[in-house]
Amino acid sequence: MIDYSALRVLLAVVQSGSFEKAAAVMNVTPSAVSQRIKQLEERVGAALVVRGSPCVATAKAEQLCRHMENVGMLEHDLLEGLPSLADKDDFRQRVTIRIATNADSLGTWFLEAMSEFSKSSSYLLNISVDDEDYTGDWLQQGKVVAAVSSSERPISGCR
Structure with missing residues (x-):
């Protein structure tokens, strides 16, 4: 199964350009972001983020981010038609x-x-x-x- 919570963290890092900014957006600690990225990189078997200022996505990370953006658009459309499915406690980044x-x-x-x-x-x-x-x-x-x-x-x- 795909770990969508880890992919959301990856997308936040890539879009914000840093682990710290991603942590602020996701309401978690930078350490938690770092751990999620490391776990995801181990699972994928490749580096996903080139650490720097700003952080940059590798080709594999770009592929994962595109997937998450597509999933985000599908979820957005679904929740517009069925708003009762939305979990009020679930954090969703804007697509x-x-x-x-x-x-x-x-x-x-x-x-x-x-x-x-x-x-x-x-x-x-x-x-x-x-x-x-x-x-x-x-x-x-x-x-x-x-x-x-x-x-x-x-x-x-x-x-």
Whole structure:
């Protein structure tokens, strides 16, 4: 079984950039965060976090974080329709959606659209900027869940 509580800690470390900030977000001690990461690394059999300032995710950690972000979106959608399932004592981080766009879109219409989205949503946004010829690749590789792309053909698996 997947240890989702440990994966939530990993995601908090990666998103915040430090064990201390992750501990504050999760309402636990930095030592508890360190122990959870160490246990997860032992289970995976590889380093997941490059310790530094800021802490950086390894490729395996990025894969686990993407999974947690997807799970978070699914849980968010489920709990919107069935709020009685939510455990009032269970801490839930706000879900982050990764989106890729190009600089021209970012400079013209994209920020306004994302601002409107943010006003009506509890999601956080992680926006990456790249050339529009490559943002579709980010989507195909699973690095983002949405992208502004110059590709005329729809990307497989996307709506």
